[in-house]
Amino acid sequence: MRAHLLIHAAAFAILLHAAPAMAKKDSADRLATPAIVQQLVACRDIAADAERLACYDKQVLAFDTATKSRDIVIADKVDVRSARKGLFGFKLPSLNIFGNGRDEDEEITEIASTIASARPTRDGQWRIVLADGAVWEQVSTDHFVLGPRPGNPVKIKQAALGSYKVSVDGQPSVRMRRVE
Incomplete structure (x- = not known):
């Protein structure tokens, strides 16, 4: 067997x-x-x-x-998809270990999560930590209508030129980048 x-x-x-x-x-x-x-x-x-x-x-x-x-x-497709999701937001070299982004159906262009913690930085921008530990920092001068809070749902979408739009609890998006 x-x-x-x-x-x-x-x-x-x-x-x-x-x-x-x-x-x-x-x-x-x-x-x-x-x-x-x-x-x-x-x-x-x-x-x-x-x-x-x-x-x-x-x-x-x-x-x-x-x-x-x-x-x-x-690694099966579930493992590969999980790895892609965990690396979402990072710029990685083209290693061709996850299909090199050629499988359009499997390419991840947006994720949804929950905020674990959020705090303003010294310059008034936001630093958000997601439930999976991913850390995102605001790079635009746009403002959230209501400040992000732990437990808020968050959607992150890939945008133009390697940037990402982050929407917290359905609010208008602000541009952010993943730092950790």
Whole structure:
């Protein structure tokens, strides 16, 4: 039963890592398929049943060892979406580990949360900490009608030129940037 689960996990990892490589992209833009996954996939080309099974057994063991030692990390769409949401607001290098923003259906352009804390800064702008720990600071001279308070719902939308519009409790938006 355990071997069956490992084979399914390996197959999922193959799909996860092979999909970007199979897409028509520049070779510099591709996410390389790890050697351990390539070796596992190569087992299917062995014609003799006993040799193919021995190859799969060997490669699945190597794959299992690599996942346990965290040399290979398996992430499903839920994990990737959660990571994207957690990184929302940061400017990151193009690593192509989350699809490189090419999957328009999965691109996160807005989030909703709750304010954990809010305080004005020395220059009269606002610093807001969300429930997930993300910290945002106001960069515009616009003002909230009512100051943000813990427990207020907040919506953050991606805006032009890398900025973000933050609306607290349905109020008009102000421009902010994520700092932590």
